[in-house]
Amino acid sequence: xxxxxxxxxxxxxxxxxxxxxxxxxxxxxxxxxxxxxxxxxxxxxxxxxxxxxxxxxxxxxxxxxxxxxxxxxxxxxxxxxxxxxxxxxxxxxxxxxxxxxxxxxxxxxxxxxxxxxxxxxxxxxxxxxxxxxxxxxxxxxxxxxxxxxxxxxxxxxxxxxxxxxxxxxxxxxxxxxxxxxxxxxxxxxxxxxxxxxxxxxxxxxxxxxxxxxxxxxxxxxxxxxxxxxxxxxxxxxxxxxxxxxxxxxxxxxxxxxxxxxxxxx
Numbered sequence: 001x002x003x004x005x006x007x008x009x010x011x012x013x014x015x016x017x018x019x020x021x022x023x024x025x026x027x028x029x030x031x032x033x034x035x036x037x038x039x040x041x042x043x044x045x046x047x048x049x050x051x052x053x054x055x056x057x058x059x060x061x062x063x064x065x066x067x068x069x070x071x072x073x074x075x076x077x078x079x080x081x082x083x084x085x086x087x088x089x090x091x092x093x094x095x096x097x098x099x100x101x102x103x104x105x106x107x108x109x110x111x112x113x114x115x116x117x118x119x120x121x122x123x124x125x126x127x128x129x130x131x132x133x134x135x136x137x138x139x140x141x142x143x144x145x146x147x148x149x150x151x152x153x154x155x156x157x158x159x160x161x162x163x164x165x166x167x168x169x170x171x172x173x174x175x176x177x178x179x180x181x182x183x184x185x186x187x188x189x190x191x192x193x194x195x196x197x198x199x200x201x202x203x204x205x206x207x208x209x210x211x212x213x214x215x216x217x218x219x220x221x222x223x224x225x226x227x228x229x230x231x232x233x234x235x236x237x238x239x240x241x242x243x244x245x246x247x248x249x250x251x252x253x254x255x256x257x258x259x260x261x262x263x264x265x
Contacts, residue, residue, distance in 0.1 A: 002156060002207045003037045003265050004185070005256075006176065008045035008214040008222075009056025009168070011248050019085045025062040026089030027249045032164050033067075033092045035256040035265055038156055040166045043173045045214050045222070056168050058082065062089075063166035068142060069097050069108050071124045076110045076142050096144075096155075096162040106158065109145045119152070121145060173222055177211070177230045185209045187231045188264075189219050190255050192246070194236035202233050202264050210255060210265075212248050 007028065012021040032040055040063055042056045061082070066089055068076055077083070091097065096108065109121035109128065118129050119136070121143065130145050135154040144155045144162060155162035169176045180187055186204030189211050211231070213219045219234075220227050228234050237254045238246060246254070259265045 002039065004039040004041060004209040005032060005037055005252065006041045006043055006173070006209060006211045007248060007252070008173075008212070009042055009052045009059065010045040010047050010050060010214045010216065011042070011055070011059060013047065013050045013055055014215045018082070019088055022062060022085045023088045024249050025059050026066060028252055029063055029066045029092065030090060031249070031252045031256055033094050033161075035260050036161045037164055037256070040164055041169055041176065042167070043169045043176050044171065045173070047216070053170060056170075060166045060168045062086070063164075064142070066092060067163045067166065072108050072110055072142070075122065075124055094163060095160050105146060105148050106153070106162065107145055107147055109143055111141050111143060119143075123147070173211075180209050181230070183207065187211065188259075189231040189234040190237060190251055191218050191220055191234060192236055192238075192241065193218070193220050194234040196239040197235045197237045197258055198239070200233060200235055202259070202262060204232070204264055208265060210259070212251055212255075215248060
């Protein structure tokens, strides 16, 4: 199953402190790892008060770093001052970070070079020559390999959770939602103006995308008239909320918890 969440590039725009900003991104990573989310998309949310593109790309950078197993981080990431507070994030402790659970057959690896139909990669301790196949996206530097068969694999095909992919979409939410509709995703929007989740029977297939708004604008404000047309379901996971606003990181935890209990994800 492909389980995706989408959050705006302005997710951390209400925090000027880099420590808190980093920590909040870590909360998203922890929530997604807990519920087996396979893809985290950061969509461009234009706002003249912020460098929305810069904020979005930083979120992706942190997510990719924290998802990468500790044994590969020093190789895959150069020293980066913007990541100086990465230590405030709690470790994921997912199967791909804990070799003692599944051994060392499946490993994250860093691409060193390309040789015609083969990639030369390292997992930090050994080097491998693996054949390029459809699982490899051109230009990708961090991949998952089967060290026994010496091949690249799609981690979603493994019988256990092996981390998430993070990507930045710089064309905005409308274009992204249109693309997901064409790819036959079941798209779930979250909003205080949505239908109470306890009254909605949600049936989705193998591809699900769950969409969240920004600290300053919800999905209704972002998409304007006809906003419901973008979604298969438009839900409110905290009906009759007692606070003025629910923060995005809180909404992610609430939503994933409820959808998990409802066997949607």
